[in-house]
Amino acid sequence: MPKLRGADIVVKTLEKAGLTDIFTLSGNHIMSLFDAAIDANLKLLHVRHEAATVHMADSYGRLTGRPGIAWVTGGPGHANAVGALFTALGQETPMVLMSGHTETDQLGKGGFQELRQVAMAEPVSKAAWLSTDTATVGMDVAKAVRIATTGRPGPVSLNLPSDVLDARVETDAIVWPTPADFSAPAVPLHDAVADAVIGLMATAKRPLIIGAPVLATDRGRVLLRRMEAAFGAPAVLSEGPRSFADASLGAYADVAGDADMVLLLGKALDFTLKFGGAPFRPDCRFIAIDPDGAMLDRAVRYKGALLALGAIADTVPAAETLIARAAEHKLGDAGWVKEANGLLYDRPADWAVLTGSAPDRLHPAQVFPVLQRYLTPQSILIADGGEFAQWGQSILRNDRRMINGVAGSIGGSLPMAAGARVADPANPVFAVLGDGTFGFHMSEIETAVRLNLPYVAIVGTDCRWNAEYRLQVRDYGPNRTYGCELDPTRYDLAAAALGGHGELVTRVEDLGPAIERSLASGKAAVVNVMIDSIPSPALRR
Numbered sequence: 001m002p003k004l005r006g007a008d009i010v011v012k013t014l015e016k017a018g019l020t021d022i023f024t025l026s027g028n029h030i031m032s033l034f035d036a037a038i039d040a041n042l043k044l045l046h047v048r049h050e051a052a053t054v055h056m057a058d059s060y061g062r063l064t065g066r067p068g069i070a071w072v073t074g075g076p077g078h079a080n081a082v083g084a085l086f087t088a089l090g091q092e093t094p095m096v097l098m099s100g101h102t103e104t105d106q107l108g109k110g111g112f113q114e115l116r117q118v119a120m121a122e123p124v125s126k127a128a129w130l131s132t133d134t135a136t137v138g139m140d141v142a143k144a145v146r147i148a149t150t151g152r153p154g155p156v157s158l159n160l161p162s163d164v165l166d167a168r169v170e171t172d173a174i175v176w177p178t179p180a181d182f183s184a185p186a187v188p189l190h191d192a193v194a195d196a197v198i199g200l201m202a203t204a205k206r207p208l209i210i211g212a213p214v215l216a217t218d219r220g221r222v223l224l225r226r227m228e229a230a231f232g233a234p235a236v237l238s239e240g241p242r243s244f245a246d247a248s249l250g251a252y253a254d255v256a257g258d259a260d261m262v263l264l265l266g267k268a269l270d271f272t273l274k275f276g277g278a279p280f281r282p283d284c285r286f287i288a289i290d291p292d293g294a295m296l297d298r299a300v301r302y303k304g305a306l307l308a309l310g311a312i313a314d315t316v317p318a319a320e321t322l323i324a325r326a327a328e329h330k331l332g333d334a335g336w337v338k339e340a341n342g343l344l345y346d347r348p349a350d351w352a353v354l355t356g357s358a359p360d361r362l363h364p365a366q367v368f369p370v371l372q373r374y375l376t377p378q379s380i381l382i383a384d385g386g387e388f389a390q391w392g393q394s395i396l397r398n399d400r401r402m403i404n405g406v407a408g409s410i411g412g413s414l415p416m417a418a419g420a421r422v423a424d425p426a427n428p429v430f431a432v433l434g435d436g437t438f439g440f441h442m443s444e445i446e447t448a449v450r451l452n453l454p455y456v457a458i459v460g461t462d463c464r465w466n467a468e469y470r471l472q473v474r475d476y477g478p479n480r481t482y483g484c485e486l487d488p489t490r491y492d493l494a495a496a497a498l499g500g501h502g503e504l505v506t507r508v509e510d511l512g513p514a515i516e517r518s519l520a521s522g523k524a525a526v527v528n529v530m531i532d533s534i535p536s537p538a539l540r541r
Ligand SMILES: Cc1ncc(C[n+]2csc(CCOP(=O)(O)OP(=O)(O)O)c2C)c(N)n1
Pocket: 385, 386, 387, 388, 389, 408, 409, 410, 411, 433, 434, 435, 436, 437, 438, 460, 462, 464, 465, 466, 467, 468
């Protein structure tokens, strides 16, 4: 009777599901998976730090809507990867982290790199468990994919002990997943509930639609624009870690403060919305549609009788139903939509005349209008955290953009840029990040060069962790700044040393040509722009 290894079952299961791009870093516990991958149609994209596997799978998952797959080794490999799941969880990204794990017969005995991996992953994943049976390990893979993509999507941690991967089982004992095991039916919004939502929205003078991070994709943005048109209500994404100071939403606090009815479209009532408190008016009513009953409970607790309606439904099908049924009604007020969108998206005219404080320095506001010239509708933009990237988020316009999001964790943008290139090899990818942030994953430039995943990273060098420096100035005074300084490091030369392309820019007129040479290089490229250290813009009416 022929036999198959657990590792072969995992790999064949992924192959059958068409999940063939694997972001990984080798390690004892998972070498059987690497071995099995040779005989399957899997592509191993291997990186320089386990967190990068997760960031790449995250950006892949966000762009394609299909789960990104990361493989890391047990113990320290898993520990390194887990921190990056926080961003994927906040952004509702479908992805599966598969981690090697101590052998099941060594559990609790001080096994090699033994770690309570499930417990470690639980707070930053939708689900985390340990596979214990080789014959059904393919079912575990399918279940992980199903959970990652169902309801509110998110990361799943599947832990694979090396003995489960190494064991051989007779082929007729293997329980293979069927296509149905990889997905679950969406939970629709019932027509009667949709009509009730429409009825409530029709009573509002200044309704506002707030979308979940899962809608922060080009597909999601199109859906939000259709919601906006159908309901005559501005529709925004609330994914910014800075809450109502979200740089991409201008005077968002003023728009929220004007609203008398807020439709939460899969958006949890969390800190990004000040838990439904100010700037929302005390009498503003809320409608919550959410895949997760716990989020409706939360909305009831925070808003009480001001929660006009709550319904469980998956975000995208709910939006489709609402759009279809709203079509028969004339809803909203074009004047309000125009006013709100002006507050959200207009930028002060005097930003156009801002210049650096010295001939060899740019103001951040000078950088992004130049970058905008190179963004096509299909370009992908990845903006990290920090003040420079906030300027970028405020000024740049494009639908295919990804940010560090609700988690507010900095550092993922370089591996995310490479992951974006895997998801979409045809279109230019840009990353925007500060000099401090660049250090997190600069070694991934070698990965991107080796794997031929070109992108252009615009690094704003102000020689400090400016976002935190600004907090020190604000909260403790200008004489109490400490621990936030950096050197004027030649990140462009670092990129070149890692095999990529590097450009140093100190004058605005050199920026466009530097971006052009970077694009033409066909490599991962760093445009190191020397900037003034300026706080990000906070816009109010
Ligand atoms: C993982 C993580 N570590 C630390 C922080 C805190 N933090 C947020 S922004 C920032 C400074 C970023 O500095 P830089 O990349 O140079 O950008 P700048 O603000 O200077 O433009 C820091 C340390 C965080 N948000 N996430």
